[in-house]
Amino acid sequence: MSEEKKGFDTKEVTRRQFLKISGVSLAGLVLSTPLLTLMGCTQKQVDEGEVMVWAMPQGLLVVNASRCVGCQRCELNCSLSNDGAASTFISRVKIQRKLNLDGAGNGLLSENPWLYFPDTCRQCEDPACGKVCPQQAIYADETTGVRKVDQEKCIGCGACVQACPWHMPTVNPETKKSSKCIACGACVAGCPSGALSIVDWDAVTSAAQDAYKDL
Amino acid sequence: MAETFGWAGKLLRVDLSTGSITTEDSAKYQEYIGGMGMAYRIMYDEAPMDLDPYDEKALVIFGVGPLTGSGVPCSGRMNITFRSTWSKGHSIVDAHMGGHIGPQLKYAGYDGIVVTGISAKPVYLKIEDDKVSLEDASAVWGKGTFESNAWLIEQTGREFEAASIGPAGENLMDYSTLNTSFGNAGGAGVGAALGNKKLKGIVIRGTGTVKVADPKKVLELSSYMMGNLIGGNNNHNVPALPQSWAEFSAVSGKNRWSGAPGRVWGHTPDGEEIDAGEQPYNDINKIAYRCLKGVFDFGEVASNYIIKSGGCQSCPIRCYTQYEIDPLAEYDLPIHNSNTCMPVLYGNYAYPGVELKDFKYEGDAKMVINLAWSHAVDDMGLWDNYGNINRDLKWFLSLPREEAVGYIGEEEYDSLPWDWMHDGDPRWEVEIIRRLAMGEGKLSVIAKGTLAMMEAFGLPKEWLDRADGTNSNLMYCGFPNHHGPAEAWQTGMLYNMFYNRDCMIHEIVCETGSGAPYEVTKKVMEDFFGEGCYDKSKAYTPINENKVKLAIYCAADKNFHDSSTLCNWMWPMTQSPSKERDYHGDLDLQADFMTAVTGKTYTQDDLQEFGKKILHMLRVMTAISFKLNCDSANLRTEHDAITGWVFDKEPDFKPFEEGTTKLDREDMKKAMDMMYTELGWDVETGIPTAETLKAYGLEDMAKDLADRGII
Structure with missing residues (x-):
């Protein structure tokens, strides 16, 4: 992160910096102490690939796999808040698919059973889901920039699901409409272990600036 | 099928002998809530106790309820009802499992699975929404449950949840389980019940939802519960060690x-x-x-x-x-x-x-x-x-x-x-x-x-009377004490009598073990359940009406939990960690959740009545089993008889002296008289009277007991 420190002078710039690494492990990056404190993790956890970040409008969404306890309350709070029904499949934050066998050697029934954590939309700057949508139903919210699915336009074809490298949008089999994370924060608010947390941009920017001043 | 909230609305039926897989509307079982209650009605109607537990027509009934998978905290459980092969009377029993598979069954669209028949070869049941099939499980027959569950998910897909039996169940060892997730299992011999059917496991993926009538209310109640009522494991309501806020x-x-x-x-x-x-x-x-x-x-x-x-x-x-x-x-x-x-x-x-x-x-x-x-x-x-x-x-x-x-x-x-x-x-x-x-x-x-x-x-038989520290059997039925008299005085002894396995009731031990000062918990318990219901550890008092009522409450509440389904280790929310609440929880919360999820109005009294109805059905089937298998339907003497050590341990103490948890024979006779009377059961036999069964809409069971000469 040292090369990028000079860029953290406004929260919008900070968010754009983080968008570039949204949804990927932070392994390989050296984070400043103030930033680590804000994110509630350690440099070792970062080095081991246990921590991922997502750039959301309201702040940096931090996923700390070491703290995830697999209760799926994130999925339940997401689906109840956004869809008015409880589900794992249509939840916009996803852990069911990683819980038992994640396809990469982790999960309760794997050789590495205690590694599981939720995953969600990266809010890509150049979203594959939006580009492939034949209805142009996926748009960026004017104020937040969050990618949303226009439920009126969506025909439930599933092209977005296939196009997304992480298959994050989901076509609800009951409504035949696609949905995806709208960065509402319900998953974070209800996470009982703090494995999911949001650090607001002002704080991230401030921490990054403090680190820069310390040099 | 009309739209329904909470309940999925369908029951899956699988006949392993014929390979037939069908569904039916589950609405008629809503009056039994689901899970345990639903399964008891089905078992009574379709697989009478006259059947041998290993008969081809014997049933294994997987049941979830309206709250399972609904987002209500601690609602991830599944109840499995079948016939005991190991406890006295070979009557109806339940296994209870947590993990993540119960909710998946709901998301796939089912309130339960009724399994009958015996497969010719080892199979597993694959459920992916409305696509249901029996698949060859020969590759994992003989394998442990960890390898089997991983294999089941590898065969089907990452989003599936699996449960399987191990060699113990395959070999018809009566002490056997069905295992899911990591370490989560249902017991009571369900492994053998499924092994007899050559059903190695179940694998489920549901892409649907549990529809809730008032999602905002469910979220609001969840936040209220998690921010005011819930404690630690067993809902212990004070931290073990000092914390600055506490x-x-x-x-x-x-x-x-x-x-x-x-x-x-x-x-x-x-x-x-x-x-x-x-x-x-x-x-x-x-x-x-x-x-x-x-x-x-x-x-x-x-x-x-x-x-x-x-x-x-x-x-x-x-x-x-x-x-x-x-x-x-x-x-x-x-x-x-x-x-x-x-x-x-x-x-x-x-x-x-x-x-x-x-x-x-x-x-x-x-x-x-x-x-x-x-x-x-x-x-x-x-x-x-x-x-x-x-x-x-x-x-x-x-x-x-x-x-x-x-x-x-x-x-x-x-x-x-x-x-x-x-x-x-x-x-x-x-x-x-x-x-x-x-x-x-x-x-x-x-x-x-x-x-x-x-x-x-x-x-x-006297081997079960000994007080040498390796004996925990409260009765002569083959299952042990589960948070009985040592933690819950006569109340704990009474609620241990109802089932055909250890009772799995935690309503009292969650309070006695909570860590809060005795007087604090006593106030909560007496405010909820009446004066004199809550004895001090090793300082017991003679039986009274409120202790008897509390025993019945505990069993009815547990029955509701295994029907709805909620975790009985956490629910109900009896105490709270909040000083502002004077450490009182909220016993009505489970009814409020039922209302918010299903859209039907429930009170805690309603839930108690559901739980008591299940208790009566359990008792009817137990009486029939004992008549058939033990030559006597007198459950007071055959099922509920208490082993000697409960009264004779710690010979230096007399009952009700400070320092002992031993019970008194005459006092327990009185306690049982009071309990049977309170429940509307015959005091001599411990069997529900015809009037009681009729009052709960169980006329058919009253007639059956009469026809069999039991009442």
């Missing part, structure tokens, strides 16, 4: 809210400890650190092996500590272990008289041994019968050689690797578990049940 900590310094500053998940992959820290009662984002079950079970040494905590779907209390026990690698045993309760508590009973040696850290001997036990029993799908398997094994292994060979013969006795036992080698227990699960040798009768062992070894 007025109280556990009087004894120990309870299941064991997370505390300085107590850590100390074996994380990156080597960075995660400190449990303080967990203020109103901080939702720290709840998962309250239950540090490993430290509760084994002391501070456990932290050296703890990676994190897990548990069931929707529950913020993580009671399954997840370990990496690296010393076990030296014995070629699995190092990743997790369970809660029985499988991690008594593995050391397989080493009687042996001073176990530490493995890596000072004081870790017992935990390493016990966690080796837990993985082995879970893999083999071997049930413990709430510790009876450990206690019966300990009794046998403590016998002098000359006596033991009388039971199993010299050849078998000498084939046991005794050096491993004396060395404290974990391979000893794993070998014993293997023999029990495989039905190998005469010793394996221990896994056929306490009663089967007594018969095989020629032990008299």
Whole structure:
């Protein structure tokens, strides 16, 4: 992160910096102490690939796999808040698919059973889901920039699901409409272990600036 | 099918003999809530107790309820109803499992699965929404549950949840389980019930939803519960150790809210400890650190092996500590272990008289041994019968050689690797578990049940009366005490009498073990349940009406939990960690959730009536079974008779003296009279009267009992 420190002078710039690494492990990056404190993790956890970040409008969404306890309350709070029904499949934050066998050697029934954590939309700057949508139903919210699915336009074809490298949008089999994370924060608010947390941009920017001043 | 909230609306029926798979509308079972209640109605209607438990027409009924998977905290459970092959009377029993599979059944669109028939070859049931099929399971027949569940998910897909039986169930060992997730299992012999059917496992993926009538209300109630009412594991409502926000900590310094500053998940992959820290009662984002079950079970040494905590779907209390026990690698045993309760508590009973040696850290001997036990029993799908398997094994292994060979013969006795036992080698227990699960040798009768062992070894009925520390049987039915008189006076004795297995009732032990000062909890309990209902530990008082009513409340409440489905270790919300609430919980919350989820209006009184109805159905089927299999339908004398040690232990004390939990014979006779009367059961026989059954809409059962000459 040292090369990028000079860029953290406004929260919008900070968010754009983080968008570039949204949804990927932070392994390989050296984070400043103030930033680590804000994110509630350690440099070792970062080095081991246990921590991922997502750039959301309201702040940096931090996923700390070491703290995830697999209760799926994130999925339940997401689906109840956004869809008015409880589900794992249509939840916009996803852990069911990683819980038992994640396809990469982790999960309760794997050789590495205690590694599981939720995953969600990266809010890509150049979203594959939006580009492939034949209805142009996926748009960026004017104020937040969050990618949303226009439920009126969506025909439930599933092209977005296939196009997304992480298959994050989901076509609800009951409504035949696609949905995806709208960065509402319900998953974070209800996470009982703090494995999911949001650090607001002002704080991230401030921490990054403090680190820069310390040099 | 009309739109329904809470309930999925369909029941899946699978006939393993014919391969037939059908569905039916489940609406008619809503008056039994679901889960246990629904299954009891189906069992009574379709598979009378006259059937042998292993008959082709015998049923195994998987049941979930309106709250399962609905997002209500601690609602991830599934009830499985079938016939006991090991407890007296061979009547109706339930297995209860957590994990994540119950909710998936709901999301796939089903309130239950009714399984009948016997397959010609090993199969598994694959459910993917409305695509349901029976698939060949030959590849994993004979395999352990961990490998089987992984295989099932590899065959089907990453989003599936799996459950499978192990060799114990396949070999029809009566103490057998169905295992899911990691360490989550239903017991009571369900493994053998499914093994008899050649059904190795179930794998489920649901892409649907549980529709809730008022999602905003469900979220609001969840936040209210998690920010005001919920405590630690078993809903213990004060932290074990002092925390700056808390007025109280556990009087004894120990309870299941064991997370505390300085107590850590100390074996994380990156080597960075995660400190449990303080967990203020109103901080939702720290709840998962309250239950540090490993430290509760084994002391501070456990932290050296703890990676994190897990548990069931929707529950913020993580009671399954997840370990990496690296010393076990030296014995070629699995190092990743997790369970809660029985499988991690008594593995050391397989080493009687042996001073176990530490493995890596000072004081870790017992935990390493016990966690080796837990993985082995879970893999083999071997049930413990709430510790009876450990206690019966300990009794046998403590016998002098000359006596033991009388039971199993010299050849078998000498084939046991005794050096491993004396060395404290974990391979000893794993070998014993293997023999029990495989039905190998005469010793394996221990896994056929306490009663089967007594018969095989020629032990008299009085063997169950002894007070030598290896006996926990409260009655003569083959199952042990479950939070009975030692923790809940006469009330605990009474609620242990209802079922055909250990009662699995936690309504009282969650309070007596909560850690709060006695007077604080007493006030909560008396405000809810009346004066005199709540005795002080080892200072019991004679029976009174409120203690009797409390026993019935506990059973009815548990029946509702296994029907709706909610976790009975956490629910109901009796106490609260909040000083502002004067530590009072909210007993109405479960009814409020029922209303918000289903859109029908429920009160706590309604839920009690549902629970009592199930209690009456249970009693009817138990009476019929006892008439058929024990030549007597007098349940008071045949089922509810109390073993001697309950009254005769601690001979230096008289009942009701301070310092003992022993009960008094005359007082318990009175207590039983009062309980039967309160329930509307015949005082002489302990069987529901026709009037009582009719009052609960069970006229058909009243007629059946009359036709059979039981009432």
